[in-house]
Amino acid sequence: MADIILHQYATSPFSEKVRLLLGAKGLAWHAVEIPAILPKPDLLALTGGYRRTPVLQVGADIYCDTALICEVLDALAPAPALYPPAQAAAARVAAAWFDAALFTASVTYVFQPAGVASMLGHLSPAQVQAFSADRKAMRGDTNALRMPLPEATALLHETFGQLETQFAAGIGHVAGPALSVADFSLYHNLWFIRRAGALAQLLEAYPRLQAWYARMNTFGHGRPRVIDSEDAIGAARSADPLALDEGVVVDAGLQAGDAVTVTPTDYARDPVAGVLLALSARRVTLRRQDPRAGALNVHFPRQGYQVQRAA
Known part of the structure; x- marks a missing residue:
């Protein structure tokens, strides 16, 4: 498994949510300290425009929103379970x-x-x-x-x-x-x-x-190690995005391969543009290409985000 990288800053409440979860899971992870305000050029090179904090990176796969980040970390380290049946x-x-x-x-x-x-x-x-x-x-x-x-x-x-x-x-x-x-x-x-x-x-x-x-x-923060944002971009560039096998669920006429944007529906409404790879009731994934980071999968929760065909 590629290294777990959390793009965060020390005083961010939602970053603290994930830091504590990493501690509960006993995970080693890399911390990239990002600015609390724009500009955030290195983060946006990975997300394509999503600016909220934190963002999780595993290789060339970028996970936005702690609702999704929690699911990803629970899959990587199932104990203790976050979603007891x-x-x-x-x-x-x-x-x-x-x-x-x-x-x-x-x-x-x-x-x-x-x-x-x-x-x-x-x-x-x-x-x-x-x-x-x-x-x-x-x-x-x-x-x-x-x-x-x-x-x-x-x-x-x-x-x-x-x-x-x-x-x-x-x-x-x-x-x-x-x-x-x-x-x-x-x-x-x-x-x-x-x-x-x-x-x-x-x-x-x-x-x-x-x-x-x-x-x-008492869970603490696990085993963090601070790295530079350039190292994180290099990690993305040297990795291949995950091959997705869940397919695309038809939604409002969208199909795999369509050019779309994904935008938060509440605040920080900065759209992320890319090619639609996967869409379900729980998650949406785009493929995008960045000059510095290479090919990336950018993942969002389905709830709280609007998916639209790009103009």
Whole structure:
């Protein structure tokens, strides 16, 4: 198997979700530290335009979105299982909600004035301005990652209160008795809030939730080794993309070999263009060619992404 390469940055909540998962799986992996804001020329050479963090690379195959990254890592290292059969559906639904609705509430809560100094205090005024402009551009004209503060705070308290009750009843994990992908999706929200200085006091009302967090935290980050982005591009260039055998499911008149674009439907709506290789209810894969990285397969989850014939 080619090396596992995670394109990430230290303060990214979704990167922390995957780092913890790599620790739970006991995996060795390579870390490429990418910029938190555009430009990201080395990352975009691999993804073709997808700019969200993190991105997983295995040889010449590029996996976008942590919903898909979790599936890929679970296939590479099946223990501990992320989708235990008795609670797989509940785990997937809960993980999707934590990654979307709860994360939106977490961002709103953390980036109120009392939390900004803790989150961005290490940046210069010019860097803060650039970060703010970048995130505004990511949101575009959508309401993604926006929520009124009172509603965000109420959502956090309601969610954490429900989990506190569940843990008190002896259910040790988020989606049932077994560890699952939902635990990792909840974890990065708490990790993010805990970094917000005095605002992290919100969690003090939920001791069982904090005990669950402490147990999850013991997984660590596996065995990372930092490499340069040029090394990652070289790894892609020297590898062959995986030959896919699941075929293409007809969807809206699309067929294998069609020129298409894949675009997130919520925020950071940067389309990725390529030749359609595979399309199912769960995944879409494009083949693209990059002058630096060579032939690449770029994979996305089907949910949350729009697939269209290229103009």
